Every structure is written in C-alpha cells, then in structure tokens.
Amino acid sequence: MLTPRKIEIFKAIVDEFVATAEPVGSKTLLEKYHLDYSSATIRSEMSELEELGYLEKTHTSSGRVPSKMGYRFYVEHLLEDKKYESMQVALKQVFTERKYNTQEVLKMSCDILSEMTQLTTVVLGPLSAQQTLLQIQLIPLSDKSAMAVFETSEGHSESRMFNFKESVSTHDLQTCTKLLNDRLVGSSLSDLIEKLMLMKPILADKIEHYEMLFEAFFNAFIRFASENIYLSGQNNLMNHPEFADVNKLKQVMKLLENSSLWRSIGSSQGSLSLNKDEGSEFVWLEDMAVVSSTLPIENDSSSKLMVIGPSRMKYDHIVGMIKTLTKAIEDIYRKDDDHEET
CATH class of the missing domain: 3.30.450.40 (GAF domain)
Known part of the structure; x- marks a missing residue:
C-alpha cells in the first residue's frame, strides 16, 4: 500500500496530467500544488512510484505520466464523488x-x-436474442410502394420504405402482412431471418409477386434484427x-x-x-x-x-x-x- 505522502504526490501528478496532457515534474508540483515537501523529496518519491509501476517516463521529457496501473489505482482509491x-x-x-x-x-x-x-x-x-417481434404493419403508399412498421417487446420500432419494380395489389400486401404476423410474432429477433426463409414456399403459394415482397422483407429484417x-x-x-x-x-x-x-x-x-x-x-x-x-x-x-x-x-x-x-x-x-x- 502506498504511503500518504506518495498518494498525495501521485494524485497531484494524475490531476495535472489530466488537465494539461503534459508530463509532470517536481517543479510543477511545487508551484501549482504547494506540496509541503522539498523538490528532492518529490523527485525521490516520483522515482519510487515509477519503480512500483504507478508512473512512467516519456521519451520527450524528464517528467512522469501515470501508467495504466496508476490509473487503475486512481479510479479504485482516489476518485472524488461528484454530484450533478x-x-x-x-x-x-x-x-x-x-x-x-x-x-x-x-x-x-x-x-x-x-x-x-x-x-x-x-x-x-x-x-436481439432477448427481444421478440410484437407486430408487423404494412401500409400501402402506392401500387409500387409501401411502408412496413416493426415493433418489438422492448419498445423498439422501425419503419422501412419499400419500392417495388412492379405493381403490388393491396390484397397481396394484406395477405403478406397476415402471414408474417401469424408465423413470426413472438419470435426472437435473432430467429427472424431463418423463419422468414422457411416461409418462402407459403408466400409463393399465396401471393402473386411473392419474390418482390420476400426480398423486401428479407432486407428489412436483416437491418431490423441487427445489433x-x-x-x-x-x-x-x-x-x-x-x-x-x-x-x-x-x-x-x-x-x-x-x-x-x-x-x-x-x-x-x-x-x-x-x-x-x-x-x-x-x-x-x-x-x-x-x-x-x-x-x-x-x-x-x-x-x-x-x-x-x-x-x-x-x-x-x-x-x-x-x-x-x-x-x-x-x-x-x-x-x-x-x-x-x-
């Protein structure tokens, strides 16, 4: 354990280096922190702190800077409780x-x-593994565009615009929405892509232009289920x-x-x-x-x-x-x- 004198000197060095980003020497400590020790004593303590691993020298200055070990000691033992x-x-x-x-x-x-x-x-x-899909809404905007809204159990919601190469009927959009909600709601987000792949034959059987809708939802789910x-x-x-x-x-x-x-x-x-x-x-x-x-x-x-x-x-x-x-x-x-x- 460091002595009270070493701790006082070490804390002053950390505080000064944090404020200036410049290596700290004994002269600075005496002038700015008014330590009640001689310059020789401070230099001796700094040398011992370096040997113990709390400080290290830089290549460009004779001053010292805190080491990673020093920072660890500082945050474990010397932090002041700041109120805001x-x-x-x-x-x-x-x-x-x-x-x-x-x-x-x-x-x-x-x-x-x-x-x-x-x-x-x-x-x-x-x-994603800790969230489940709560609801999917598919809102027609035109015959070649729609907006999908996804909601999860954790309150995460995201909307995504779809533009289709060909016209998609309102009936197909409604059918797709129902199928997705029936089979995907309650699923973990991390499982959505796999479950959507299994739905491809079902969509093909029920929807005329299923390829466009499948591709649109596949891309949307990849983004939605990401971290x-x-x-x-x-x-x-x-x-x-x-x-x-x-x-x-x-x-x-x-x-x-x-x-x-x-x-x-x-x-x-x-x-x-x-x-x-x-x-x-x-x-x-x-x-x-x-x-x-x-x-x-x-x-x-x-x-x-x-x-x-x-x-x-x-x-x-x-x-x-x-x-x-x-x-x-x-x-x-x-x-x-x-x-x-x-």
Missing part, C-alpha cells in the same frame, strides 16, 4: 416531457452523455492531443465501428470496477480508456452505456455524469412501474 444535481433536474425534465420508448431513451442517453463529457459514447441496446448499438461524439476525440496523429485517429475511428468489440467489453465481468455496488467498470485500451455502466432499463442487463476517451480523462467527472444519467433513466422506469401497479 442541477444536471439531474434538467435530465428529469427532458425525459418527462413526453413518453419515450426504450430505443429513444437509449439514443438520447448516448447523445446527452457525449455532449456533457465532450467525449465519444457508445450505448448498447438489448441483444442495437448507438455511437455519438466520434469527432470529439479530435480535440485531444493523444489523437493528433492522422493515422492513429483513423485506427481509433475504425475501432469505434467494431460492434463486436463493444459487446465483448460490455459483457465482460472481469473489468476493473470502481465499487461493486456502483456498477461502473473501466477498461484500458492503448492510450484509451472505456468507462461503462449497465443502463437500468427494465430487467435487461445487456444494455450498456460507455464513455470512450484518452486514458487521462477526468474519471471523477465522467463517473459522476454516468451516475446522474443512469439515475434519471432509473427514475423513468420506476415511475412507469409504479403507474402500472396503481
């Missing part, structure tokens, strides 16, 4: 202006947190010196598009936790950190909120904002549950 009461009031007003479905809450959460943190956020919606992942604030990373290099920024942008990576991080149970009862988890990638928390949406444990930024992000502020946002969301669903019980 005014933000919670504002969020409560936003979410209670009208009734939002689950997908709208997820997307708004992603956009709000990205704006508040000025970092990149990822929100993982419910897994519900929302991304916001990608360009915010450009404001941080860690990503000033164009090639590195391209690699990061490509990483952000990797949905399987975020699912893997979101489902990991071995990530570093701030506190067991608070639910915030931390994962470090190269020069990047991910702070994640489960979203309190109904009984779903697969919905996650993640903030992605440089390793030197302001962890106490990020965690405070995540807590505030998840509390606002939790209040929405608690209110809905109370309303249903009355």
Whole structure:
C-alpha cells in the first residue's frame, strides 16, 4: 500500500496530467500544488512510484505520466464523488416531457452523455436474442410502394420504405402482412431471418409477386434484427492531443465501428470496477480508456452505456455524469412501474 505522502504526490501528478496532457515534474508540483515537501523529496518519491509501476517516463521529457496501473489505482482509491444535481433536474425534465420508448431513451442517453463529457459514447441496446417481434404493419403508399412498421417487446420500432419494380395489389400486401404476423410474432429477433426463409414456399403459394415482397422483407429484417448499438461524439476525440496523429485517429475511428468489440467489453465481468455496488467498470485500451455502466432499463442487463476517451480523462467527472444519467433513466422506469401497479 502506498504511503500518504506518495498518494498525495501521485494524485497531484494524475490531476495535472489530466488537465494539461503534459508530463509532470517536481517543479510543477511545487508551484501549482504547494506540496509541503522539498523538490528532492518529490523527485525521490516520483522515482519510487515509477519503480512500483504507478508512473512512467516519456521519451520527450524528464517528467512522469501515470501508467495504466496508476490509473487503475486512481479510479479504485482516489476518485472524488461528484454530484450533478442541477444536471439531474434538467435530465428529469427532458425525459418527462413526453413518453419515450426504450430505443429513444437509449439514443438520447448516448447523445446527452457525449455532449456533457465532450467525449465519444457508445450505448448498447438489448441483444436481439432477448427481444421478440410484437407486430408487423404494412401500409400501402402506392401500387409500387409501401411502408412496413416493426415493433418489438422492448419498445423498439422501425419503419422501412419499400419500392417495388412492379405493381403490388393491396390484397397481396394484406395477405403478406397476415402471414408474417401469424408465423413470426413472438419470435426472437435473432430467429427472424431463418423463419422468414422457411416461409418462402407459403408466400409463393399465396401471393402473386411473392419474390418482390420476400426480398423486401428479407432486407428489412436483416437491418431490423441487427445489433442495437448507438455511437455519438466520434469527432470529439479530435480535440485531444493523444489523437493528433492522422493515422492513429483513423485506427481509433475504425475501432469505434467494431460492434463486436463493444459487446465483448460490455459483457465482460472481469473489468476493473470502481465499487461493486456502483456498477461502473473501466477498461484500458492503448492510450484509451472505456468507462461503462449497465443502463437500468427494465430487467435487461445487456444494455450498456460507455464513455470512450484518452486514458487521462477526468474519471471523477465522467463517473459522476454516468451516475446522474443512469439515475434519471432509473427514475423513468420506476415511475412507469409504479403507474402500472396503481
């Protein structure tokens, strides 16, 4: 365990590096943090912190920066509990202006947190396997176009416009809608494509231009049953010196598009936790950190909120904002549950 003196010096180094992105030396610590130690003592403690693995040197400066091990220690033991009461009031007003479905809450959460943190956020919606199809509506717009509306058990709804090469009768559209509802409603979204393939002979027997309708629904289901992942604030990373290099920024942008990576991080149970009862988890990638928390949406444990930024992000502020946002969301669903019980 680190001594109180080492902890005081280490915390000052992390706070300074987070604020400036510049390696920290003993002179800066004495001038800005007014530590009650000599310059020689601070340098000696910094050297020991480096030997212990909490700090590391850079190639361009004699100052030190926190290591990944150092960041882990910082978020486990030194984070201050930040309160954002005014933000919670504002969020409560936003979410209670009208009734939002689950997908709208997820997307708004992603956009709000990205704006508040000025970092990149990822929100993982419910897994397809945990959602079932509730209803399909097919609305004729003309003899060569229609709009399909899909709804799921988790409140996810999506509309899709279809344009057909040839005219399709209203009767065929109605028949197709009935067949799809009769055989697909109640199915897991992850099973929709397979079940639709099995329906092809039935559609061929009942509908004149079944090929056009089958192709349209096949493409729509692929999109509808895909992973519900929302991304916001990608360009915010450009404001941080860690990503000033164009090639590195391209690699990061490509990483952000990797949905399987975020699912893997979101489902990991071995990530570093701030506190067991608070639910915030931390994962470090190269020069990047991910702070994640489960979203309190109904009984779903697969919905996650993640903030992605440089390793030197302001962890106490990020965690405070995540807590505030998840509390606002939790209040929405608690209110809905109370309303249903009355």
